[in-house]
Amino acid sequence: MNTADMKDMLTKMGGQRGQAGGMEAICKLFGASNLQGMMAALQSKGLGREVKSWVSNGQNQQVTGADIKKAADPAALRAMANEQGMSPDEMCGHIAKILPNVVDQATPDGMVPQQGAHAMKDGAAKGQDAMNKGRDSMKKMAKK
Numbered sequence: 001m002n003t004a005d006m007k008d009m010l011t012k013m014g015g016q017r018g019q020a021g022g023m024e025a026i027c028k029l030f031g032a033s034n035l036q037g038m039m040a041a042l043q044s045k046g047l048g049r050e051v052k053s054w055v056s057n058g059q060n061q062q063v064t065g066a067d068i069k070k071a072a073d074p075a076a077l078r079a080m081a082n083e084q085g086m087s088p089d090e091m092c093g094h095i096a097k098i099l100p101n102v103v104d105q106a107t108p109d110g111m112v113p114q115q116g117a118h119a120m121k122d123g124a125a126k127g128q129d130a131m132n133k134g135r136d137s138m139k140k141m142a143k144k
Helices: 003-029 035-055 065-071 074-084 088-106 117-126 134-143
Strands: none
Touching (some): 003 088, 035 065, 065 088
């Protein structure tokens, strides 16, 4: 998935709040309020090696839709999928495609943004180029 597709997808998921709202929606999907909390939640669900690869400067390990479904809050997943007009499985597949790159872009030089609203905004801004490209991809995938 290219950067434009990720940005578009996050913007669509975020509604009026755009990309920042999309990132917040993904964090909430895992019961977290910020990037650091989301990463901790994913690690606690057995995806520690994958999350570490996204933050580090090496190759990003991919996750599957099944991995996302296992780690996500079921009620939050159903709500997000419903808002996007998709099944929970479709939603998980889309998130699995963008999440490694979103986290990678939001953690430049292998550094996780500091806690707090300002830090989350900075982290989201650093990953904004990567995150803005998901909308077109989601539209294309939803049409298939």
